[in-house]
Amino acid sequence: MGGPFENPELCAFLESLHCGELLSGTVAALEWFGVFVALDDGPDHPVFPGVGFITIPELSWRRVEAASEIVQVEQRVTCEFLQFDTWNAEARLSLRATQPDPFQSFADRTAVGQKLHGRVTKLVPFGAFVQVADGFEGLIHLRELAWTPVEAPENAVQVGDEVTVVVTGVNRERRKLVLSQRQAAHDY
Template sequence: MRGGPSENPELWAFLESLHCGELLSGTVTAIERFGVFVGLDDGPEHPVFPGVGFISVAELSWRRFEAASEVVRVGQRVRCEFLQFDTWNLEARLSLRATQPDPFQAFAAGTAVGQKLHGRVTKVVPFGVFVQVADGIEGLVHLRELTWTPVETPADVVQVGDEVAVVVTEIDRERRRLVLSRRQGSSDDR
């Protein structure tokens, strides 16, 4: 799309000089639906985009959010980790979340399977509910783990905002997944 090293030699040389894991500083220049452009302090301008650096939505934060504007704002200074040279778009793919500790790993280190927790229902889906058990930490309670008696839909039992007692049934650190049971957390429903 942008041509090879001959069309933008300065930009190409700059991007090729970067190493995975290197920290780069810059300023957020534009926020799009698909990610955020960053004007890097070092390095040339981009011929088309509002910045040579780009952070995809997935790399913005460990926490769940609806829009990129909840995490960063235009004009904000950021320090990001370099992930890769995108040779198609001639940009530096960056990660903001890689520079922050992953709250899930800290939570997982201090939590055990079988542990009882209290949380708030944040989302109701056809197959279960998501429960926030700590700041930025949500787990899934499958429909079959909501009550001792089978129910058609989660909404028959709980609503968003309800406080519930749950038990940790699985912690997957690699996939950052927490599986919970409301049924085991309460014997009242039997």
């Protein structure tokens, strides 16, 4: 199988799984890179604390810094099976796939042209990120920060600034919100 583990029983179990299948188990260990899950069905893993593994982004729809924000050791979880990681001989799982995506309901009540209030959370070379609701951030591109061109976002805003923005785009597939401060400032 190409990976470091030769375990026919484990491989047969992993190969029998189907994408989208729900698997239940118990959180076995929290690591900085993800969460190991001991699955109810199937064999134990010869090396890892569990056959199931959830990467940090797959724990929640919101941004997560540490696994402990979402789950604890010995917690029961039901996850969606994503794929068989042949190198590590583990089942890649998603906890967030079993929950509704809050961005979609946010998008339902957010229209292009709508004014929102938010706080600048991060500056990047091409613009600024603004948190407009709990867990929802949008990007103001550099050219949309002010009516007069600015060379860097810090020339127009600072982290922590409260700003009024206009929604210029909502991308449901990529879960992205595009904002303009320039249009909000001159929208009389």
